Amino acid sequence: MVKVLVLDGISDQGVQLLKDAPDVQVDIKATMPEDVLVEVIAEYDAVMVRSQTKVNARVMEAAKNLKVVGRAGVGVDNIDLEAATKRGIVVVNAPDGNTIATCELTFGHILGLSRMIPQAYKKTVGGEWDRKTFVGVELRNKVLGIIGMGRIGSEVAKRAKAFGMNVIGFDPFMTDKRAEEIGVKLGTVDEIVRNADFITVHTPLTNDTRNIISRPQFEVMKKGVRIINCARGGIIDEAALVEAIDAGIVAGAAFDVFIKEPPEADHPFLNHPKIIVTPHLGASTVEAQENVAVDVSEEILHILRNEPFKNAVNMPSVPANVLKKLQPFFNLGEKLGKVAGQLADNGLHEIAINYAGDLADVDVNPLTRYIVLGVLSNHLGEDANVINALHLAKARDINVVVTKTSATKSFTNLVTVTLKTDDKDSVAAGTLLAGYGERIVQIGQYPVDISPEGHVLFIAHNDKPGIIGKVGTLLGDTGVNIATMQVGRKVVGGDAIMLLTIDKEADDALLGALKNLPEITTAKAVRL
Numbered sequence: 414m415v416k417v418l419v420l421d422g423i424s425d426q427g428v429q430l431l432k433d434a435p436d437v438q439v440d441i442k443a444t445m446p447e448d449v450l451v452e453v454i455a456e457y458d459a460v461m462v463r464s465q466t467k468v469n470a471r472v473m474e475a476a477k478n479l480k481v482v483g484r485a486g487v488g489v490d491n492i493d494l495e496a497a498t499k500r501g502i503v504v505v506n507a508p509d510g511n512t513i514a515t516c517e518l519t520f521g522h523i524l525g526l527s528r529m530i531p532q533a534y535k536k537t538v539g540g541e542w543d544r545k546t547f548v549g550v551e552l553r554n555k556v557l558g559i560i561g562m563g564r565i566g567s568e569v570a571k572r573a574k575a576f577g578m579n580v581i582g583f584d585p586f587m588t589d590k591r592a593e594e595i596g597v598k599l600g601t602v603d604e605i606v607r608n609a610d611f612i613t614v615h616t617p618l619t620n621d622t623r624n625i626i627s628r629p630q631f632e633v634m635k636k637g638v639r640i641i642n643c644a645r646g647g648i649i650d651e652a653a654l655v656e657a658i659d660a661g662i663v664a665g666a667a668f669d670v671f672i673k674e675p676p677e678a679d680h681p682f683l684n685h686p687k688i689i690v691t692p693h694l695g696a697s698t699v700e701a702q703e704n705v706a707v708d709v710s711e712e713i714l715h716i717l718r719n720e721p722f723k724n725a726v727n728m729p730s731v732p733a734n735v736l737k738k739l740q741p742f743f744n745l746g747e748k749l750g751k752v753a754g755q756l757a758d759n760g761l762h763e764i765a766i767n768y769a770g771d772l773a774d775v776d777v778n779p780l781t782r783y784i785v786l787g788v789l790s791n792h793l794g795e796d797a798n799v800i801n802a803l804h805l806a807k808a809r810d811i812n813v814v815v816t817k818t819s820a821t822k823s824f825t826n827l828v829t830v831t832l833k834t835d836d837k838d839s840v841a842a843g844t845l846l847a848g849y850g851e852r853i854v855q856i857g858q859y860p861v862d863i864s865p866e867g868h869v870l871f872i873a874h875n876d877k878p879g880i881i882g883k884v885g886t887l888l889g890d891t892g893v894n895i896a897t898m899q900v901g902r903k904v905v906g907g908d909a910i911m912l913l914t915i916d917k918e919a920d921d922a923l924l925g926a927l928k929n930l931p932e933i934t935t936a937k938a939v940r941l
């Protein structure tokens with residue numbers, strides 16, 4: 414039974430999937446102070462949050478069993494990704510579920526601003542019938558500047574077109590073709606701030622986007638411009654905005670997000686007559702909350718059941734077609750890493766991986782992680798996993814070098830793992846053979862053909878007559894049955910290897926006895 418903690422008032426219906434799972438216990442709490450979370454988190458395999466709960470390094474440190482943090486929403490700024498990656502905890506989010514909700518709130522704010530609806534409402538319910546103050550502006554023919562043309566920005570653009578607005582967008586990843594499709598003119602931030610009547614931001618908060626609109630930008634804006642932020646506090650400089658409104662440059666602003674949430678009671682936005690505020694409600698629709706909770710519940714179940722998942726934030730996302738091609742290699746890759754790792758000497762400084770044939774034209778990053786995991790797991794056991802494998806290698810000054818070769822001599826695909834140590838290289842290569850499955854086809858410099866499973870005994874020896882018999886007798890005397898045996902040598906009478914698959918693990922006594930044979934230079938039990 415695995416345990417999942419659901420916090421932050423996440424949609425009950427959305428987590429039904431988890432509740433229905435026979436192997437999952439779900440604990441739902443509205444909120445949990447950090448100290449309490451730190452006390453209880455060790456019990457849980459997964460935790461699901463919105464933006465309220467901070468899953469910081471202290472929480473991660475206490476989370477001895479945690480495998481996944483699910484963010485029922487987009488932004489993961491409340492989750493310490495570095496701490497999660499170090500501990501091998503997957504962080505998944507739900508990037509699509511609240512796009513429309515946030516886009517619609519943004520449009521609500523654009524309309525609210527243009528017609529001062531919240532201010533008019535306040536006065537009217539206060540008993541005043543004021544028809545002079547609230548003369549607004551139309552959206553038709555106005556210029557809307559959008560900074561950040563991702564999911565939400567693009568949806569806002571489409572709706573703006575329906576209102577007859579002219580849209581200028583800026584996004585480093587926006588192509589001309591995509592801009593044309595949604596009827597947006599691409600421009601720079603400078604062009605947007607100089608020309609727009611309304612400016613809305615839809616980027617994450619990063620070093621590049623923090624204060625992307627600040628004093629220098631307000632100074633060159635059109636008089637009467639209106640500003641909207643439904644993305645993240647800090648993208649627009651809060652203090653500079655108030656100055657620009659008070660200086661008569663900005664006619665009004667609508668904010669759903671703040672640098673500090675909730676803002677202090679004396680925050681200058683809260684009682685400003687030209688600023689409309691909402692308490693981070695972008696994603697707060699019934700539909701969005703259900704969508705994100707369902708998406709994250711599905712991901713949590715996949716991860717806890719060791720099934721493929723797609724929206725990991727601390728691991729590159731892999732398109733479904735690439736995943737389909739790579740997935741059959743994951744087990745082989747991990748086994749190759751294990752074999753090469755167990756046959757390597759100490760002082761590992763490089764894991765060189767060559768992908769040849771079929772694999773040369775795909776993004777192999779996920780497979781590389783499995784191989785590195787295989788290498789490291791020999792020493793790090795369960796502390797290593799596919800999330801933290803590359804991080805653990807880097808932390809140990811082990812370079813991971815990937816090369817690709819389009820053709821192979823004998824196989825349609827070939828993965829070769831070479832571990833470079835201070836002394837010599839350890840090599841294991843494998844392939845997926847149609848109809849035969851995973852095969853290890855090279856160990857060291859010797860061609861072999863074994864299925865990577867069970868117990869393997871690796872013996873390096875001098876090629877002398879009778880050695881096979883001596884090994885067979887020793888194994889037989891200790892009750893170890895040989896399933897398969899392969900020998901490899903480069904020259905007659907030179908260095909050679911023997912690779913045996915055996916029905917039970919070779920113990921230290923047997924390995925010691927083998928090493929005592931004068932012809933044998935190395936005898937190792939390889940665990941797969």
Ligand SMILES: NC(=O)c1ccc[n+]([C@@H]2O[C@H](COP(=O)([O-])OP(=O)(O)OC[C@H]3O[C@@H](n4cnc5c(N)ncnc54)[C@H](O)[C@@H]3O)[C@@H](O)[C@H]2O)c1
Pocket residue numbers: 487488489508511512515560561562563564565566583584585586615616617618619621622643644645669670693694695696697
């Ligand atoms: N108010 C809310 O409740 C709410 C709800 C959902 C999302 N959000 C926030 O809205 C933002 C956008 O969400 P999304 O789902 O559209 O994300 P997204 O990843 O689809 O889009 C973000 C876009 O910003 C662009 N970008 C990054 N740096 C940029 C820069 N320097 N200049 C211009 N563009 C840049 C990216 O290229 C990307 O296309 C996120 O910060 C998210 O957390 C807020």
Ligand SMILES: O=C(O)[C@H](O)COP(=O)(O)O
Pocket residue numbers: 463464465485486487488489511693694695696697
């Ligand atoms: O990044 C997001 O998804 C939004 O900011 C929504 O946050 P919330 O889930 O706390 O409403």
